[in-house]
Amino acid sequence: MAKVEVLKLRPTQFAVGMREVETKVSKLRDLSRDSLHDYLKEHPVPLILAPDGAQYIIDHHHLARAAWEVGLPEIVTEIRDDLSKMPIAKFWEHMKKEGWVWLQDQFGKGPHHPELLPIDVRGLADDPYRSLAWAVREEKGFHKTPVPFCEFRWADFFRKHVSGNPSRMGFHKALDEALKLCQRPEAKTLPGYRED
Numbered sequence: 474m475a476k477v478e479v480l481k482l483r484p485t486q487f488a489v490g491m492r493e494v495e496t497k498v499s500k501l502r503d504l505s506r507d508s509l510h511d512y513l514k515e516h517p518v519p520l521i522l523a524p525d526g527a528q529y530i531i532d533h534h535h536l537a538r539a540a541w542e543v544g545l546p547e548i549v550t551e552i553r554d555d556l557s558k559m560p561i562a563k564f565w566e567h568m569k570k571e572g573w574v575w576l577q578d579q580f581g582k583g584p585h586h587p588e589l590l591p592i593d594v595r596g597l598a599d600d601p602y603r604s605l606a607w608a609v610r611e612e613k614g615f616h617k618t619p620v621p622f623c624e625f626r627w628a629d630f631f632r633k634h635v636s637g638n639p640s641r642m643g644f645h646k647a648l649d650e651a652l653k654l655c656q657r658p659e660a661k662t663l664p665g666y667r668e669d
Contacts (some may be wrong), residue, residue: 474514474517474549474550474551475549475550475551476547476548476549476550477518477520477528477547477548477550478546478547479537479541479545479546479547479548479593479594480541480593480594480595481528482520482528482529482530482531482537482548482550482593482594483527483528483590483591483592483593484529484530484534484537484590484591484593484594484596484597485521485529485530485531485534485568485573485574485575485590486534486574486575486589486590486597486599486622486625487575487576487577487578487579487585487589487591487597488578488579488598488599488600488603489535489538489597489598489599489600489603490532490535490599490600490602490603490604490605490606490607490628491599491604492545492607492608492644493535493603493604493607494535494538494542496538497535497536497538497539498529498539498542498543500512501539501540501545501556502543506626509599513548513549514549515538516533516536516549517549517550517551518530518532518533518537518548518549518550518551519531519532519533519550519551519552519553519555519557520550520551520552520553521552521554521556521568521570522552522554522555522556522559523556523557523561524556524559524560524561525561526556526557526563526641527606528550528554529568529574531551531553531573531574531621532621533583533652534594534597536548537594538594538597541594541601543596556568563635564592565587567603568587571621572620572621572622573621574590574624575621575622576590577625577629578598578600579598579599579600579603580600581602581628581629581632585668589640590605592615599646600628600631601638601639601640601644602628602629602635602639603624603625603628603629603645604639604644605639605647605648605651606624606625606628606631606651607624607630608625608644608648608651608664609627609631609648609651609652609655610624610627611651612654612656613650613657614651614656614667614668615627615660615663615664615665615666615667615668615669616665617665618664618665620664620665623663623664623665626663626664627655627663627665628633629656630654630659630660630663631647631651631654634654634657634659635647635650635651635654636650655667
C-alpha cells in the first residue's frame with residue numbers, strides 16, 4: 474500500500490452517484506485525524522498501472538472523489554495489477570475483459586472510447602440513477618457483490634424502468650418505485666438480486 478495524490482488517479486468510469494459521494498464526504502469530515510488515517514488504510518483504492526504511466530482506479534471512485542471534496546491531497550492505494558508493459562490497445566482489451574472499466578456515461582450512453590474517460594476524479598459526472606442504485610442497495614433492495622460495476626448495472630435497469638428521472642420526480646419517490654422494481658422477474662439476471 475502507498476499514498477498517491479488524489480488528482481493523479483485516473484478514473485475507469487465516467488460518472489458517480491453524487492448522493493453517495495456526499496455521504497462519504499460527511500463521513501470523512503466527521504472522523505478524527507487518527508480515525509481518518511485508519512479508515513483510509515482499511516479502504517485502499519485499487520490501482521492498475523497502465524502503459525502510458527497512468528494509475529487507473531478500478532474501484533472506490535466515490536471515496537476518491539470524496540477525498541478530493543474534503544481537501545485530502547493523498548489517498549491510500551494498492552496496486553492490483555501492473556500492465557505497464559502492455560501495448561495500449563491490449564491494455565484496454567484486458568481492462569474490458571476483466572470488467573475493470575465502465576464506458577457508459579451519466580446518461581447511460583456508450584460505450585465510449587476509453588480515451589474520453591475523465592483525467593481525474595474532478596471530471597466525474599453525476600448520474601442520479603447511480604445514486605438511486607446505491608440507495609436501493611443501502612435499503613437492502615439487492616445484495617452487495619464483488620461483481621465489478623454492479624451498481625451501474627442496477628442504475629441502467631432503473632434508468633429503463635423507473636417512471637421518471639430521480640432528480641425531477643423526487644428522489645424518495647424514485648427510491649420507493651425502485652425498491653419495488655428490484656423484486657420483479659426482469660431483475661433476476663442482475664448481480665446481487667435478492668431471492669427472498
